Amino acid sequence: NLLNEGKLDRGILVAEGYDYEIIEKIYMPHNNLSIAVTLKADGTMDKRVVGSVAEAIPLDSENDMAFQRLKEVFAKDSLQMATFTITEKGYSLTNAKGEFLKDVAADFAAGPERPISYMGKVASLLYARYCAGEKPIAMVSTDNCSHNGDKLYAAVSAFAKAWTEAEKTDAGFQNYINSKKVSFPWSMIDKITPRPDATVEKILQEDGVEKSEPIVTAKNTYIAPFVNAEETEYLVIEDDFPNGRPKLEEGKILFTDRETVEKVEKMKVCTCLNPLHTC
DSSP states (O other): TTTTTOOOOOOOOESSOTTTTTTIIIIIITTOOOOEEEETTTEEEEEEEEEOEEEEOOOOTHHHHHHHHHHHHHHHHTOOOEEESOOOGGGGOOOOOOOHHHHHHHHHHHOOOOOOOOOHHHHHHHHHHHTTTOOEEEEEEOSSSSSSHHHHHHHHHHHHHHHHHHHTTTHEEEEEETTEEEEOOOEEOOOOOSSSOOHHHHHHHHTTTTTTTEOTTTTOOEOEEEEEEEOOOOEEOOOTTTTTTGGGGGGGGEEOOHHHHHHHHHHIIISSHHHHHHH
16 A cells, blocks of 8 residues: 555565465566455455565575575665564464474574575575674564563574574574564554465456466465455554564554553453354
8 A cells, every 4th residue: 555655665575485386376477576466355356466575575584595695684784674464373382292393303403595484484584684694673563462472582592592592603603682672562453365266366357457366275275366355454553673674553553562552452352342242
């Protein structure tokens, strides 16, 4: 919306760290474009092409070119934030028994050069930012879980602690993660976005959109060159951005303090939104 209004002059860089087929089979063939199909309360649909993604890269440490590109991005002064939508379990480092996952344990031992786990790769990118001059950044979880920023911080700080103690990184890396230079704001998001719908696909085909068929990846991710979502949406973020941020409030994102984020979340989960939907 801000790009359309001429209020922003840059796009989004997408980094997919779990299912690389999303980049290979959706972003690349469609030139990073997608169709947002908004399902309105009166039964109509609003359809528009979204062109805000400037670059789409696999967060794959075994892909030297891609991983080096992301390290370059994380070394830039201009980088203000990295946002996450990886589901709550994406931040977990342990199994049900409390044991470190195999990939996590291997990354703890090996260091930041070529991590395998998702959070290991994120911590490695932050180490690249640390090495470039301890530059400030906001690491913003926008996943639909309580105190999401704390979950991201816990995972990243565990890597920083393990690597620092094993002397796999500079001794100051752990202090950098725990300093005010790196923030982990809380957020509350509410937007129902189901998997690609066959009815929407049929309408787009009737509109003349080619190759709109959904794809199911080997990791059972349902993807398509369109996204269908409800019209109602909320995004409330704790306003803690050590390197500044664009004026995203002009795009209807709400910025506030941590206490208010928590109150909004409780309102959503306990009173005004989820219970009413359930009823």
